[in-house]
Amino acid sequence: MRACPRLRSAPLLAAAMLGGCLALAAPARAQSFLGAGPAERLTVPPVGDALRTPPPTPQARPEAASPRPEAPSPRPEAAPTPRPEAASDAARRVPLTASIAAARRFPAGTRGYRLSGEDDALQFPVFLTEAQARGAARLRISYLSAISVAPESSELTGSVNGTRVGWTRIQAPGAVKVVEFSVPEGVLKAGYNAVGFTVSQRHRVDCSLEATYELWTQIDPSRSGLVVAPATDLDLKSLAALEPDESGALPISVLLTEKPSLERLERMIGAVQAVALVGRLARPAVTFGPAMAGRTGINLLVGTAAELRGTDGLDEIGPINGPKLGLIAPRPNRGPVLVVTGPSGGDVRQAIETLAASSDSAGTPAGMRLANLTRGYPVTGGESLSLDTLGVATREFNGRLLRVGFEVRFPADFVPADYGKVMLHLAGGYAAGLEPSAQIVVDINGRNAASVPLPYTRGEVFEDSAIPLPLSLWRPGLNRVEIAAQLPTAADRACDTLAPGAKRARFLFLDRTRIEIPALARAVRNPDLAAVKAGAVPFVADGPRPRLVLPTPDRDSADAAAMLAARLAIAAKRVIDFEVSADERASSGGAALVVAPARALNPMTIESVGLDPDQIRRIWEGRAETVATPGQFGAEGVLTLDRLRRNLPMRCALPATAMPLRVAAASPALPPPAPTPRQVDPPADQDPLARWGDSLKGTRSVSGMLSEFWDGAVRTSAEARDTVLGWTRGPAAAQTVAVNPRASLIIAESAGAGSLAGRTILVTAPNPSMLKASVSCLVDPVVWTRLVGQAAFLDASDGSLSVVQPERVDLIETQAWTLPNFRLVSAAWLSLNPAYYVGMTLLMALCLGLATTSLVRHLGRQNR
Secondary structure, X not given: OOOOOOOOOOHHHHHHHHHHHHHHHOOOOOEEEEOOOOOOEOXXXXXXXXXXXXXXXXXXXXXXXXXXXXXXXXXXXXXXXXXXXXXXXXXXXHHHOOOOOOOEOOOOOOOOOEEEOOEEEEEEEEEEOHHHHHOOOEEEEEEEEOOOEOHHHOEEEEEEOOEEEEEEEOOOOOOEEEEEEEOOOOOOOOEEEEEEEEEEOOEOOOOXXXXXXXXXXXXXXXXXXXXXXXOOOOOHHHHHHOEOOOOOOEEEEEEOOOOOOHHHHHHHHHHHXXXXXXXXXXXXXXXXXXXXXXXXXXXXXXXXXXXXXXXXXXXXXXXXOOOEEEEEOOEOOEOOEEEEEOOOHHHHHHHHHHHHOOOOXXXXXXXXXXXXXXXXXXXXXXXXXXXXXXXXXXXXXXXXEEEEEEEEEEOOOEXXXXXXXXXXXXXXXXXXXXXXXXXXEEEEOOEEEEEEEOOOOOOEEEEEEEEEEEHHHOOOEEEEEEEEEEOOEHHHOOOOOOOOOOOOOOEEEOOOOEEEOOOOOEEEEEOOHHHHHHHOHHHHOOOOOOEEEOOOOOHHHHHHHHHHHHHHHHHHOOOOOOEEEOOOOOOOOOOEEEEEEHHHOOHHHHHHOOEOHHHHHHHHHHHOOOOOOOEOOEOOOOOEHHHHHHOOOOOOOOOHHHOOOOHHHOOOOOOOOOOOOOOOOOOOOOOHHHHHHHHHOOOOOHHHHHHHHHHHHXXXXXXXXXXXXXXXXXXXXXXXXXXXXXXXXXXEEOOOOOOOOOOEEEEEEOOHHHHHHHHHHHOOHHHHOOOOOOEEEEEOOOOEEEEEOOOOOEEEEOOOOOHHHHHHHHHHHHHXXXXXXHHHHHHHHHHHHXXXXXXXXXXXXXXX
16 A cells, blocks of 8 residues: 655645545555546546547556455546645546446347346347457446445346356446456357346345335446457358447448439348348347448448449459348448348349348357347247246345246237136245245236235245236237245344344245246237237238338438338348338238328328327427437437436437427327326215215125126126127227327327238327437337337337227237137137127027027926
């Protein structure tokens, strides 16, 4: 430790020198800070770019973290001119936060970048080339934590391919902290690598079950990643090594020098889909325009040889005699360029097909397994899966709320309804001394599915505790299941963390817990956006070629359409052969994806998806001229501490001027927002006896239950009567969907009948710039997985999504007719239409009564 210089008599100078001594007493080894105090924006270094190459001075960059936690480095702050020896020390310390080497960032996933609760983990699949895997590497995490996290008992651990590379105390409540761990040589391999972070967090002052929900650690994706060299050996087989940007998205810049024809735009969008498939990132960010520079993303050049003639660097890929794929090396002012070309348009299409099939699946076993599990484990029905297959490990837990989660992917044509149960067979145990309120709660897609008490105060060990989970809570595509064990004890009230039993394990979760999937009904609900986001069902069904309609093919609308096409291709796991058109009314019989600002749409197109054109015009009138320019993190162009604390999707942000300006002018048909619940005073003229009777009607008395049963029977009979009358009157007119006035984007599906052909999916916004910004938010995996219902309204300022469920749902067959599937689909249809079920039951009972009467009428002896 260095000796502190003697303090002078001036009080201010003495205070400054004392701060310098304290800083020198704790040299920085493992950690550094970005930002200071309560600032609401992340501060960048005062010199140069935050991601520039570090200077050669050894003290000028963060050192690799040791396996033991080290003291945090001091925050940069201004101070009076120190003495010569202090000035030299300051010169060595200032560059500590002024230089951060570039990192290979982590891709965006369905869980975002937050670690919450007492124990949690996040994993990212990272693809590296041979050159990147051979060089020296460090694992960096930049994070912000809740103020309630106790640093003395909370820690964060980093691992690569199952090897623990370092850990540190969690202490970053007011500013982002950057920590780096050295990755041992030989741990990284070419191909996919599994990079993981786990946290163990405890509350500072509160040991209650509710306090565990206040614990979180938010990863800053802009500065976190693997610190490795750029992929200088990138080739067509290793395009999965393309690096995401600061928000976790894969930037794709389609090079344009002139306005393309619709036919060439069609091929460009096909090539974008192919790049999204081989890149295996769930979030594409597409722009048409000039080339990008830097190490993130890829520049894409698509066209025939004649269309690309004269392009700089095209001669590097050699002669173009047939379908051709080539990679032009990066230059100082331009990143790598992927060329997709051929002598004719047909050759370009063939090159696109070759590109889509050129992905490389190499890597470590842990990395390849994680790459496959990132999109959910696929199931088709009839499987029995142990949770270790789904990436869940055995755990002993000593906290108050254990949460174990996994993801499975159901078929896109799965029918969610109450015709079966998914069985969860738990294996594990719990310790003695738990409170009577201890229980296990199972949530599916954020909705409670089951709860099981832990009743024995002596504890219990169980090998097969079966919990039924209704099929109606699952949905097509990705489903997340969370098993939460609530484990309060009497000692939690005292909250003595130093007590002998404070570290005792309370719950054991075994990875041989298994889940059994029953046979699934295979048909498409109509209308339902879940089938669209899960597998692009209308656009990959057999039949006429699907259309991508751009009534105003400006650059922003084309960007939005290309991002949607790429996201749908990822869902369908193949390139979708869209026919790009500018005419909404021209129909080839196939499904149509219409992407345009509201002003450019034909009112009949809006009405076909159940929306009111006049209502949309009134609500969006004030925002029609608003310009929303999405930056790296939305319209603000900068990641703020407030956005990290609120855990908002990185690209979901709009400027304040893009918010609703004329909400009061909305249609009267729009339902008002739900008011805060309050006690409603009874009418003054109401009979007190009747009022008391109404208040007691909710109690569980025999009379109350009989009254509820009678009311339910009356409602069911009325529904059955309306159903029978509907058969004679024909189908009712479709109801207009009320538009959410805060929506910056609307996506809705038409309710056709009979087949998937002719279906229309409309995506619209107030203007082209807001359309692009909102679609960039919509394709975020966190937002995209919530897309369900007949219509969805996105508020791109924070990523909130409100959905409207259809009043009536039809089922369209997608499989060849078989008796088992017909039985399951029939059961699903009856569960979705209870009025029909009741009507058929009454009809069968009536037929049985008439048949019985006719049979027994002439039996026995008649009384005379």
